[in-house]
Amino acid sequence: MRGPAERPVNQEEPSEEELKPMAQPPPVAPTVSIRKAFQQFWPYTHGVRRFFVIGVLFAIVAAVCEVASIGLFGFITDEVLSRQALEAFWVPALAWLGLAIVAGIASFVGAYATAVGGERFLLRLRDKVFAHIQTLTPDFFENRRLGDLMARLTDDVEAIEELVGSGLVRLFMTIASVIFFAGAAFYIRWDLALVTFVMVPAFLLVSKYFAAKFRNAAARERLSNGTMNSVIEESLANQSLVQAYNRQKAEAKRLHDEGSTWLQANVTQARLSALYGPVAQVIQTICLLVILGVGAWEIVEGRLTIGGLLAFAAYVAYLYPAVQNLGQIALTVSEAAAGSDRVMEILQIRSAVTDRDAPAATDRDATAQPATRSHGRVEFVDVDFTYPNRSRPTLRHLSFSADPGELIVCTGPSGVGKSTLAKLLLRFYDPSAGQILLDGVDIRDMSRQALRENITILQQESLLFSGTVRDNIAYGRPDAGMDDIVRAAVTADVHDFIGTLPQQYDTPLGQRGRLVSGGQRQRIAFARAILRDSPVLVLDEPMTGLDSPTAARIMEPLRRLMSGRTTILITHDLRLIPETARTIVLGPAQGPDSIRIEPVKRNGATPRRV
Ligand SMILES: Nc1ncnc2c1ncn2[C@@H]1O[C@H](COP(=O)(O)OP(=O)(O)OP(=O)(O)O)[C@@H](O)[C@H]1O
Known part of the structure; x- marks a missing residue:
């Protein structure tokens, strides 16, 4: 949590003053290129590509219909309107109507197929990212903010769909439209069409400029979206603490600050998006005026009919929005690349603990088999362990064994590594040295699933x-x-x-x-x-936070729970320790003799630590 609020908090609507842009946050440029992001996520479209292909094909049909309709419009202008020949109207009019119906159906099918493909892709990618996250060790979660992870699983995954799903379909559709409308314009008057194409590079330059700026803003927006989610998640999850310590205003300020950063990034994106349209519009108008001017001159010279000029202008009027769309797609894809960067980062993290593949297991122990139901013999053999982000070891030379059904009590000062021992047994981490055995088999030679089937852990706080x-x-x-x-x-x-x-x-x-x-x-x-x-039970401070009568009440169920199972009971609470239990006393990991095994503990006396 952050320190005390530095300025008073306005719990009402944020004032104008507060909504003023704050100090510009550092630009957060995505580290991957759009091409790399695309290559990374394209494989996930396997199985839904057919929807995208249908989307593109039907969109092309719709575009062809539009091209033909414009041709009919030119025909009607020259053959019906200019000659005032009404009888020539009906056939092209019916054909035009037919084309409009076909185009409508094709647009519907194309859009629907694209949406279905996109949603399926989203579902699959989210499932994969979630499944991947679940393979990571608790260490990963301890170092991350949950709200940010949630944002990656929802908004960022959605942004990727824009890149490889609907965005791609729109790109193909737009390219097809550009080709058709440009082709039709060239067909009518290639020299006039060339004049119009002189302006296309202007569009592309403008798009490139906008896309670069947009991408930067999008990356900031993604980042602050994750942070904002984290603040909400942390704050809501700890509401009783927030209220008990009167921190509501400070929490509201945290959210407001993050929201302001998010607001800025969004406003920048909206400004760029809104500006792009008018700039493109001005370029487009210049082009149309050039065409009309040159076209009027051509008509006067008798080299072009009015119908021809109108159809030409209509093709160009369709062509430029398509070119403009290419720029808009570049903006959307830039946003998607920013999201994909964050998802890719998660997917590239590999779990520090993995299941051995079969050959490696065979190298280690030819007889090693994944455990089904074990007998419950647990052995720690000279185990050392250092947390990944720590330089000093937490456990050193820890050796003990528990026979099937036996109770081992593990005690020692706070922070000495008792819970760490349980994490190692469950393979949340692997020892830096030494071995942990279940029924004589190194637990690294079992699948984690088989191992965990055999062990039940009850943590300090009962998680429901x-x-x-x-x-x-x-x-x-x-x-x-x-x-x-x-x-x-x-x-x-x-x-x-x-x-x-x-x-x-x-x-x-x-x-x-x-x-x-x-x-x-x-x-x-x-x-x-x-x-x-399960045959093995790990109880980590099962009495934490309970008063004496409640603790007394759960003693009997606890005994029943432990009965017949190998139990490692981690506790400071001497009431729990039965007379016959063997006790391990952990001391700070400074030397090889820091762990002592006490044969029997009597009369509630605290076991001595060496
Ligand atoms: N994920 C982690 N990353 C780095 N260090 C950790 C991590 N988890 C625990 N530690 C450190 O490892 C040491 C042992 O922690 P552990 O939770 O095993 O202690 P403990 O003996 O169970 O303490 P307590 O009796 O207070 O529950 C502590 O110094 C703790 O700060």
Whole structure:
């Protein structure tokens, strides 16, 4: 969170003063070219390309119909209007109507196919990016702001669709229109058409100038959109803290500041977009006037009919917006490139922890098999670990083993690495040195999925979702029947409490399960762990935040939960430690003897640390 607000916050509508442009944010130019961004995301269109092809083909049909209609208009002008021959009107008029209907149908089919292809592409790309993010270790999330990630998954992914989906279709359509209308203009009078083409480079230069500026503004807009989302997400997720500490105004100011940056970038984009149209319009008008002037002279000289001139002018009137559109597409694509840069960055991050492929596993241990249901023997063999962004090791020379069904208590001062031990066992990270074994197999030789099937972790804060009680208990075993769910709830001593809820097992638990108390959340989490029924259990401070009566109440369900499972109980709370448990006392990782295994802990005495 930021420091205290530096200037008073206006909680009403932002004043004119506040809406004045703030200090210009540093330009954030995308680091990838449009071509590279396109190459990166084009493969994701596999399976939907046919929609884009249909979109382009039907748009071309519509453009051909328009070209033919204009030809008919010229014909009607010369053959019907100039000669006042009404009988010659009906056939071209009917043909024109037919062309208009065909063009209408073709436009509809083309636009619809493009939209379907674009939406499917969006769905697929978002799924892929989300699936990729889920392969990354918790380390990635600890270093990122969730709101920004959400913006990348929604707005930025949408922008990419503009690049490789609808934007591409529009590009082809526009190029086809330029070719047809220019071809028709050349067909009528090639020399006059050449005059009109003299102005085309002016369009292209203007577009290039605008696109470069637009791209810069778009990159800033994408960035501030992500930051704004982060502020909203953080602030809403921590509302109780915000309100308890009277930080509403400061939070509103944070959002306002980020919103102002976003506003600036958007206003710049809108200004460029709005300016491009009139500038192009002026160029277009100059061209039309040149054509009319030269055309009038040609008519006077008898080298061109009025119908010919009107049709020619109409072709050019269609041609220039198409050329102008090319510039507009360049602006949209620039925006898309800014978004694609942010999505590509995420896709290029590789998880520090990966599943070994089969040959590598074979090199390591010819007998290694992915675990199905393990017996639950856990061994740490001389394990060292340093967090990626830290220079000092957190764990050094950690060795211990737990037999199937045994309880190992892990204690030691705060920050010494107890929770880290659990993260290593679940392969959120891999040790820097040493090995962790499950049933004698190095856990790096198992798939992460198989490993995690065998381990259930209960973290310091019981994490619940916003679904119902039933959904939350069945989270680790979605196929569980109601009987199993109820049995788990009874064992966790939470069934009676659930019976008092308005919709019993169908009661929604609210955002992060906040509609129930800490102790109730804890027991629901126990029921979830019981239902999952894995052979290894890691309990990270299961009593955190509970008062003595509540803690006493969950002791019995906790014992039931641990019974028959290899349990690593991380705790400072001596009430939890049974007489017979082996205790590991972690000390600061300064030397090889910093970890001590105490055989038995008695009389609630604190184990000594070496
Ligand atoms: N993702 C991370 N990146 C870098 N350092 C980390 C990370 N997570 C934890 N640490 C550091 O590693 C050390 C061990 O943290 P850990 O959470 O394992 O301690 P702990 O013994 O469980 O503490 P507590 O009893 O307070 O829960 C701490 O110094 C902590 O700051």
